[in-house]
Amino acid sequence: MTRIRSRTRPGGRSRTTPLPAPRPDWAYFFDIDGTLVDFADSPAGVRLDGDLGPLIERLYGAADGAVALISGRAIADIDALFPGLRLPAAGQHGIERRDAAGRVSRHAFPSQLMDQAYARLTAAVARHPGLLLEHKGLSLALHYRRAPRLAGLAHRLMHSLQTRMGSHFCLQTGKRVVEMKPAGKDKGVAVREFMQEPPFQGRTPVFVGDDMTDEYGFAAVNRLDGYSVKVGPGRTAANWRVADVEAVLAWLDTVHL
Numbered sequence: 001m002t003r004i005r006s007r008t009r010p011g012g013r014s015r016t017t018p019l020p021a022p023r024p025d026w027a028y029f030f031d032i033d034g035t036l037v038d039f040a041d042s043p044a045g046v047r048l049d050g051d052l053g054p055l056i057e058r059l060y061g062a063a064d065g066a067v068a069l070i071s072g073r074a075i076a077d078i079d080a081l082f083p084g085l086r087l088p089a090a091g092q093h094g095i096e097r098r099d100a101a102g103r104v105s106r107h108a109f110p111s112q113l114m115d116q117a118y119a120r121l122t123a124a125v126a127r128h129p130g131l132l133l134e135h136k137g138l139s140l141a142l143h144y145r146r147a148p149r150l151a152g153l154a155h156r157l158m159h160s161l162q163t164r165m166g167s168h169f170c171l172q173t174g175k176r177v178v179e180m181k182p183a184g185k186d187k188g189v190a191v192r193e194f195m196q197e198p199p200f201q202g203r204t205p206v207f208v209g210d211d212m213t214d215e216y217g218f219a220a221v222n223r224l225d226g227y228s229v230k231v232g233p234g235r236t237a238a239n240w241r242v243a244d245v246e247a248v249l250a251w252l253d254t255v256h257l
């Protein structure tokens, strides 16, 4: 069973208590990398724990379909990770979203600008082996997890690109990655959109994530008096904390059916 940090309650009091077991009448939002699966050298290199698919499927059944994956990955990439499951999902940090009925919506923006940015970055990245540039369709990710010493360079490259691209675009930093995406959507917006629709509507939301982009999700569920759960160390707006991916899976395994 996972333990959590002190939870600060309204009025400044705090308590330490275990995260309650997952309930079938909650609405679940999960980040993927660093939350449900461990990091690998590249996004394509992750390996799923054999128990994960069945665990998520069981929760999906128990919660009447109120389970969504909220990831920086593109939805197509999410589906490839979970073959046979087509869960409600928000991809690319909320830029694209598939609702519970399977309808996909994408945030409109001038996509040719993203292609121009990609071309520019490709030239720069070619000079620095160790950087990995990923065009996710509606966003660009520059990973430096294979070469952490290139962090400063990666951030400078993306910052100068974003300055050039203007306010339609924003940067999202994460664990050894810096991304550029259209402004206006984030994981918190995705949670709020899901929560206005069945089968999520009216339930208590739970958001589980590990990275800076997940803070938007934590803030959204905090406002809805839900459960925000941070995986691993680091400053966070989440009210609960679990140690690692393994602890998340162990917690999910305790769902009361």
Ligand SMILES: [Mg+2]
Binding pocket: 031, 032, 033, 034, 035, 209, 210, 211
């Ligand atoms: Mg993550």
